[in-house]
Amino acid sequence: MLVLLTSGLSQAEEAKRVPTKRPPSRTHDPACRLISDAVNRTVCERTALVAMDQQLKAKMQELAAVGGEALEQNHERWYQRRNACALRQDIRRCLEQVYGERLIELDWRYHRERIVYQGPITYRCPQGELAVSFLATEPPALVVQQGELSELAFLHPDGMGVNYRGVATNLEEQKGAARIQWQGQWRQCQQQ
Structure with missing residues (x-):
């Protein structure tokens, strides 16, 4: 029997190894239940979406001086796409996609050297x-x-x-x- 060891440990050590925990996918923030609209509640409940939302806010603050009115108008159109996720069956997946695309779009428009x-x-x-x-x-x-x-x-x-x-x-x-x-x-x- 061929056994592949990915960690460099012996078979006995590998068997004893405690698996690493994955980061939690939910925030377990009780305040999230108080949010009435599905989009903001879903963002609040998912750690990945909270992180993406914070990353997007920081990027928008960084670009505020150079983006001007065009950035604001473009962001308003993006915000409408984000809110349209409420109509989708899988709101979480829709939001992950919309946030991911927006972060890339901002880098592409304003910081192409990052891509x-x-x-x-x-x-x-x-x-x-x-x-x-x-x-x-x-x-x-x-x-x-x-x-x-x-x-x-x-x-x-x-x-x-x-x-x-x-x-x-x-x-x-x-x-x-x-x-x-x-x-x-x-x-x-x-x-x-």
Whole structure:
């Protein structure tokens, strides 16, 4: 019998080892039960969401001086997306996704040096070339660019393949080809 030891301990030591505890997923804050709306209650109850909310607040304070009115308007649209999670069956997963995407979006808009990416990969489309760079983020994201214009989209896996969706851009990969929505039009593109 082959036994793999991942910790470098002997089999006897491995068997005695106490497993490490995972951080709690719930805050157990009794005040959370007093919150009437489902979105804020869910954020309050989940430690990961509380941490993301605090991280987002700190990032917004950091960017307040440079972002100006455009940042505020953009954040208001994000806040509407966040609150729309109340209509979803899995509010927690929706909120984790929306918060994660917002944190990446702010870094992409204001601190691109913080983001590691691969590419760009060039796609030849009938309406011109598009450059696609894949971001090493969680959730996974990409940037579609043509000239000075660029848009961010996030991975949304489904049963049909790999799809990235953004506010103004979508990309559906198809084995070296891609169907890309750019500037309101769908384009059938080939990877160069």
